[in-house]
Amino acid sequence: MVQEMVHSTGLTTVEENNSWRFGNMQDGTVSVTLDMSLFENAAKEKKDEYLTGVSDKATTVYLRSGIPLAKITASGEYGPYDPEASDGRQEKIAGLLESMIEVNITLAGWDVADPNVGMRYRGDIVKANLPVAVDDDAVWGGDFYDVEDDVVTYLSAAPAAGAGA
Numbered sequence: 001m002v003q004e005m006v007h008s009t010g011l012t013t014v015e016e017n018n019s020w021r022f023g024n025m026q027d028g029t030v031s032v033t034l035d036m037s038l039f040e041n042a043a044k045e046k047k048d049e050y051l052t053g054v055s056d057k058a059t060t061v062y063l064r065s066g067i068p069l070a071k072i073t074a075s076g077e078y079g080p081y082d083p084e085a086s087d088g089r090q091e092k093i094a095g096l097l098e099s100m101i102e103v104n105i106t107l108a109g110w111d112v113a114d115p116n117v118g119m120r121y122r123g124d125i126v127k128a129n130l131p132v133a134v135d136d137d138a139v140w141g142g143d144f145y146d147v148e149d150d151v152v153t154y155l156s157a158a159p160a161a162g163a164g165a
Helices: 036-040 044-050
Strands: 004-008 013-017 029-033 060-063 068-071 078-080 095-097 101-106 109-111 116-120 122-125 143-148 151-154
Touching (some): 013 060, 029 095, 036 078, 036 109
Antiparallel strands (some): 029 116, 060 101, 101 109
């Protein structure tokens, strides 16, 4: 079942696409702090993947739910997973942005009411429907399964032999 929400920014209608979720997800989220500068200063191609509700006159846009997040080693904050990064975000996907985040665009830059967000660290997903394409060789943390048609693939890294012993 795909859940969709529609938001209006006054000038642009925004439709949240939850097709990346497979089924109803109850538990499996934690609160994390986003480094919003990594989204704001991203290349245009990446911003096009991250944002919805963008138009020439939009003053409010939204970060899409389902964006793969990764931990920044130095700060402990989270940003978009990027295999080309060198700040820790290239290591593994820690989870997925649980809900859309409202971003107000001001003369001073992006303004977010609260950078503390929910990050999904486990669940059944449709990887092909994530807002950002993820390479097949990406390392996943947490506990994720990709459910595509009748094929279920475990995405998360298997524990090392002898781990926990």
